Amino acid sequence: MPELPEVETVVRGLQRVLPGRRIVEVRLGKTDFIEDPAALGQHLPGRQIASVRRTGKFIVLDLVGMNRDAQQFTLLIHLGMTGQIVTCAAAAPIAPHTHVFFALDDGREMRYTDIRRFGQMRILTVETRDAELGKLGLDPLEATEDEFVAKFLGRRARLKALLLDQRVLRGMGNIYTDESLFRARIHPKRLGANLSSDELHKLHRAVREVLTEAIRLRGSSISDYVDADGQRGEFQLRHRVYQREGKKCLRCGAAIQRAIVAGRSSYFCPKCQREPRAQSSRRAKRKRA
DNA sequence: CTTACGGCCTGGGTGC
């Protein structure tokens, strides 16, 4: 479910209520998605949430001890496919598949719910936090055009794979990849190395537009996604290709197609996004010649 | 460096 716009929306909701709160207790259900479950109860109670932010699809909670020399920890949360985080009254009914309860010092709770448990939760030190987050690629909304373009030059992978690769850009997932490629009118099977500078320019702009608009509409709710207040997003109403197989392209009227590209379901307009023929990168061409 | 594939886990939809 959650890609950059959804995680951003969740984080904005959490930012309104969490900073300054102290965690008083952690209760656990199933823990197979938590790197070190015992560490949660060991390190979190008594610590105060200093900040909440997003890096790519990760939610980053920085926690400080109540005395000055206490070690700082970071709680890193990834929502996977079906993860949800909400805050609610401690007495609120418990949704099925809720596996982590963080009791807060104002009598409320932050709860983590995840049907499929593809999410992850880790306690990190400041050093390991920076090492982990440093593996990620560019923030697609902050990258300059030059930085963005450089990530695709010479890459022989398909655009679909590159856009989904968190080491290239951090935060793109299947929905926003397809929506961005449609707006840039680029076929998901095209190779990074074969894009013209005009196409890279259009792609950069399309990615920013799609993500910005999706954040404004508080994300896409296809099935499970809700924000930190339990509200659904509305960007799914603006999808132009995603899950529109067989429906008319809103630009040209052709039937939207679905194909597996880079192992993932991909939606595109066969007329607006021309499929490349026998692709070869420059290097392969040179080899053949 | 790259792709392809299976696996993690549960639930919803479809078709018989």
Add this chain to the structure above:
DNA sequence: TGCACCCAGGCCGTAA
């Protein structure tokens, strides 16, 4: 009503 099957917004490890 049951059941088999396919699909799902993410990501990792393995093999080729």
